[in-house]
Amino acid sequence: xxxNYLLKLAVIPVCFFLLWSCSKDGDPDVLPxxxxxxxxxxxxxxxxxxxxxxxxxxxxxxxxxxxxxxxxSSGELKNASTTELQEVYDLxxxxxxxxxxxxxxxxxxxxxxxxxxTDVDPYEFSFENPLVKAWLDKATVQILNTGSRLEHxxxxxxxxxxNTSENEATFDIRLRQDPDxxxxxxxxxxxxxxxxxxxxxxxxxAEISVDFxxxxxxxxxxxxxxxxNNSFSAFIGGAESTAPNNFYAGIAEVRARDGRSSHTxxxxxxxxxxxxxxxxLERDQKQYTLDEKTNSIKESYGFPEWDLQSxxxxxxxxxxxxTPADYYKAVFxxxxxxxxxxIVWTVTGRKTNEMNFSLPELQEFIAEDIPNFSLEELSLKxxxxxxxxGISNYKDFIMAQEDNFSSEKETITKSExxxxxx
Numbered sequence: 001x002x003x004n005y006l007l008k009l010a011v012i013p014v015c016f017f018l019l020w021s022c023s024k025d026g027d028p029d030v031l032p033x034x035x036x037x038x039x040x041x042x043x044x045x046x047x048x049x050x051x052x053x054x055x056x057x058x059x060x061x062x063x064x065x066x067x068x069x070x071x072x073s074s075g076e077l078k079n080a081s082t083t084e085l086q087e088v089y090d091l092x093x094x095x096x097x098x099x100x101x102x103x104x105x106x107x108x109x110x111x112x113x114x115x116x117x118t119d120v121d122p123y124e125f126s127f128e129n130p131l132v133k134a135w136l137d138k139a140t141v142q143i144l145n146t147g148s149r150l151e152h153x154x155x156x157x158x159x160x161x162x163n164t165s166e167n168e169a170t171f172d173i174r175l176r177q178d179p180d181x182x183x184x185x186x187x188x189x190x191x192x193x194x195x196x197x198x199x200x201x202x203x204x205x206a207e208i209s210v211d212f213x214x215x216x217x218x219x220x221x222x223x224x225x226x227x228x229n230n231s232f233s234a235f236i237g238g239a240e241s242t243a244p245n246n247f248y249a250g251i252a253e254v255r256a257r258d259g260r261s262s263h264t265x266x267x268x269x270x271x272x273x274x275x276x277x278x279x280x281l282e283r284d285q286k287q288y289t290l291d292e293k294t295n296s297i298k299e300s301y302g303f304p305e306w307d308l309q310s311x312x313x314x315x316x317x318x319x320x321x322x323t324p325a326d327y328y329k330a331v332f333x334x335x336x337x338x339x340x341x342x343i344v345w346t347v348t349g350r351k352t353n354e355m356n357f358s359l360p361e362l363q364e365f366i367a368e369d370i371p372n373f374s375l376e377e378l379s380l381k382x383x384x385x386x387x388x389x390g391i392s393n394y395k396d397f398i399m400a401q402e403d404n405f406s407s408e409k410e411t412i413t414k415s416e417x418x419x420x421x422x
Contacts, residue, residue, distance in 0.1 A: 040084060040085070040086050040122055040124075041064065041084070041085045041086075041087075041098065041120070041122045041123055041124070042082050042083065042084045042085070042124045042125065043062050043075075043077065043082065043083045043085075043100075043125045043126075043127070044081070044082040044083075044124075044125065044126040044127065045077060045078065045079055045080065045081060045082075045083075045127050046079070046080070046127055046128050046129060046130060047079050047080040048079065048130045048134075049077075049079050049127055049129075049130055049131050050077075050078075050079050050130075050131060051130060051131065051132050051134065055106065055107060056104060056105065056106045056107075057104070057105040057106075058102070058103070058104055058131065058132075059076075059077075059102075059103045059105075060076070060077035060100065060101060060102045060103065061074060061075065061076050061077055061101045061365065062074065062075055062077055062083055062085065062098070062099065062100055062101070063098070063099040063101065063360060063362060064085050064087055064096050064097070064098060065096065065097045065099065065360040065361065065362075066094065066095075066096060066097075067094075067095050067097070067357075067358065068358055069315065069358040069359055069360045069361045070361060071360065071361060071362070072087055072096070073085040073086065073087045077100075077102075095118070095119045096119070096120060097116055097117065097118045097119065097120065097357070097360060098116070098117045098120040098398075099114060099115065099116040099117075099360050099362065100114070100115045100402060101113075101114050101362065101365065102114075102131070103369070105369075108340060109339075109340025109341055109342070110340065110341050110342075110369045110370070111341075111342050111343075111344075112341075112342070112343040112344070112345075112366060112369075113344055114343065114344070114345040114346070114362070115345075115346050115348070115401065115402060116345070116346070116347045116348070116357075116359075116360055117347075117348050117349065117394075117398050118347065118348070118349035118350070118357050119349060119350060120394070120398075121394070121395075123395045123398070125395075125398070125399065125402075127399075127402065127403050127406075128403075128406075129403055129404070129405040129406060130405070131404075133158070133176075133404070133405060135158040135159075135174050135175070135176065136174065136175040136176070136177065136178055136180075136204045137174070137175065137204035137205055138160075138172045138173060138174045138175065138204070138205075139172075139173055139175055139180075139182065139202050139203070139204065139205065139206040139207070139208065140170065140171070140172050140173075140206070140207045140208065141170070141171045141173065141182065141197060141199070141208045141209075141210070142168060142169070142170045142171075142207070142208070142209045142210070143168060143169045143170075143171075143186070143197070143210055143211075143212050143215070144167075144168050144209060144210070144211050144212065145167065145168070145211055145212050145213065146164070146165075146166070146167060146168055146169055146188065146212045147166070147167070147188065147190070147212065148166055148188055148189050148190060149164045149165065149166065149169075149189070150164050150169045150186040150187065150188060151186065151187040151188075151189075152164070152169070152171070152184060152185070152186045152187075153184060153185045153186075153194075153250065153252070153253065154171065154173065154184040154250065155184075155235070155237070155249075155250025155253055156237055156248060156249065156250040157173050157174060157175075157176065158174045158176060159173075159174045160172060160173040160174065169186070171184070175202065175203075175204055178203055178204055179200075179201040179202055179203050180201075180202050181198070181199070181200050181201070181202065181249065182197065182198070182199045182202050182208075183196065183197065183198045183199075183238075183249030183250070184196070184197055184249075184250070185197075185218065185251070185252075185266070186215065188212075193217050193218060193219065193266070194217070194218045194266045195212075195215035195216060195217050195218065196215065196216060196218055196268055196271075197210065197215055198249075198271070216268075218266045218267065218268050218269075219269060220266070220267050220268065220269040221264050221265070221266055221267075222264065222265045222267050222297060222299070223262050223263070223264045223265075223299065224262060224263055224264075224265065224297070224298070224299055224300065224301065225261065225262045225299060225300040225301070226260065226261055226262055226263065226281070226300075226301060226302075227261075227281065227283075227301075227302045227303050231256075231257050231280075231281070231282035232254075232255075232256045232257075232260070232263070232279075232280070232281055232282070233253075233254065233255040233256070233279070233280045234252075234253070234254050234263070234265075234277070234278065234279045234280070235250065235252070235253045235276075235277070235278045236250075236251045236252045236253075236265060236267070236275060236276070236277055236297065237249055237250055237251060237275065237276040237277075238251050238267075238268070238271065238272030238274070238275050238276075239272055239273070239274045239275075239276070240272060240273055240274075248274075248276045249272070251265070251266075251267055251268070251272075251275075252265040252266060252267065267297070273295060274293060274294070274295055275293070275294055275295070275296070275297055276291075276292070276293050277290070277291070277292045277293075277294070277297060278290070278291050278292075279301055281301070281303060283303060285420070285421050286306075286418060286419065286420050286421070287382075287418075287419040287421065288303055288304065288306075288416075288417070288418050288419075289415075289416070289417040289418075289419065290414075290415070290416055290417075291412065291414065291415040291416075291417070292413070292414045292415075293412070293413050293414070294413070294414075304323075304416065304418065305323075306321075306323045306325075306385055306418040307321050307322060307323055308320075308321045308323070308328075308383050308384075308385055308418060308420045309321065310330075310380065310383050310420070310422060312380065314376065315358055315359040315375045315376065316356070316357075316358045317330060317347075317356070317357055317358070317359075317380070318354065318355065318356045319354070319355040319356075319383055320353065320354050320355075321351070321353065321355075321385060322353055323385055323418075324387070325351040325385040325386060325387045326350070326351055326386055326387055326388050326397075327348055327349065327350060327351050327385075327386040327388070327397065328348070328349055328350075328351045328355050328383065328384065328385055328386070329346060329347070329348045329383070329384040329385075329386060330346070330347045330348075330357075330380060330382075330383050330384075331344070331345070331346050331380075331381050331382045331383075331384075332344075332345040332346075332347070332359075332378040332379060332380055332381065333345075333378065333379055333381045334373075334377055334378050334379070339370075341369070341370045343366070343370075343378065345359070345378060347359070348398075348401065350394065351385060351386075359375050359378065361375070363375055380422050381421070381422060382419045382420060382421050382422060383419070383420050383422065384417050384418060384419045384420075385417070385418045386415060386416070386417050387414075387415070387416040387417075388412060388414070388415050389412070389413045389414040389415075390411045390412045390413040390414070391408065391411055391412055396408050396411070400412065
């Protein structure tokens with residue numbers, strides 16, 4: 001036994017010498033196999049992301065697909081869990097697209113909301129907020145001694161109900177958070193100015209009474225010049241620096257389709273430190289949307305010179321544009337008139353001069369609820385170019401799109417969006 005053992009030891013240096021000699025003579029080295037590393041993309045959901053609703057059933061999934069639309073990895077989205085998608089790929093040669101699929105089964109039928117993001121890196125997403133906000137109870141505001149019925153403007157709250165008479169007005173307003181700030185404006189027929197109500201740190205269930213004459217008047221009018229157009233709408237909100245998160249009180253809203261060249265807004269003087277403006281202008285079958293957060297409101301707005309063209313072949317689409325922008329967006333709809341189904345599918349990606357994409361092949365997942373569904377039944381409704389200020393990377397932009405209540409949305413200081421209606 002000992003002789004055999006020594007013989008084996010003697011063979012080892014001989015074998016090593018032979019291998020070294022072969023390599024030295026020019027033959028390639030024999031390299032050990034290296035296990036390919038996998039890139040990891042993960043999605044984590046809050047415990048209450050999908051609401052527990054006896055009348056509505058929520059579910060979701062996430063998919064990685066290649067440029068041809070083929071599914072290469074998928075996972076189910078569940079409350080209080082992390083879904084991991086692992087795939088071997090080289091970011092320099094292969095692009096992967098990420099799709100969030102949310103299915104809502106409600107008394108009226110089944111709805112799909114699908115978001116596809118092209119050319120994603122292996123990000124880690126964490127959604128801490130619910131998909132649908134669970135709003136709080138209401139607070140009641142009673143305005144006494146009105147002298148006549150009041151025209152009122154209450155905006156940016158989940159819901160409200162109002163009842164006005166010749167002597168008083170009562171408003172039940174559902175709160176967004178605890179505590180919340182309440183702000184709204186009213187106008188009396190016999191006065192040519194508006195008054196406002198503002199109460200801070202209101203808790204659910206609160207009952208507040210105020211005399212009409214104690215409501216401060218709004219003495220500042222701001223006239224905004226507009227380009228002549230067929231359709232215009234705007235919302236202006238205001239906030240204090242110490243206000244609760246996401247609080248922008250509705251100051252004014254207007255919807256006009258008469259081609260007017262200006263509009264006058266009543267804005268409280270020195271009451272708010274920050275403003276949020278959403279303005280929508282339409283011209284030549286194109287819709288231009290401006291979202292802006294600023295400490296002042298400009299007195300003139302106009303149309304930008306943006307271009308966006310589209311073409312398609314089957315489920316492959318191409319957008320072309322030379323306009324400087326950060327992202328593009330395409331919105332598809334499927335709403336059959338005779339069935340209780342609907343699909344809204346949004347594809348978003350980084351903007352280049354030529355943007356090409358294929359719809360991911362998710363029809364098998366959808367066909368479980370919509371029999372015989374095919375991707376060709378989706379119709380392209382609109383395309384958009386998006387220019388942002390305040391969000392600098394793709395991951396944060398995706399988070400802002402997918403999380404309705406994320407603080408990422410609050411970092412957007414300006415967003416210009418040109419939508420072409422196809």
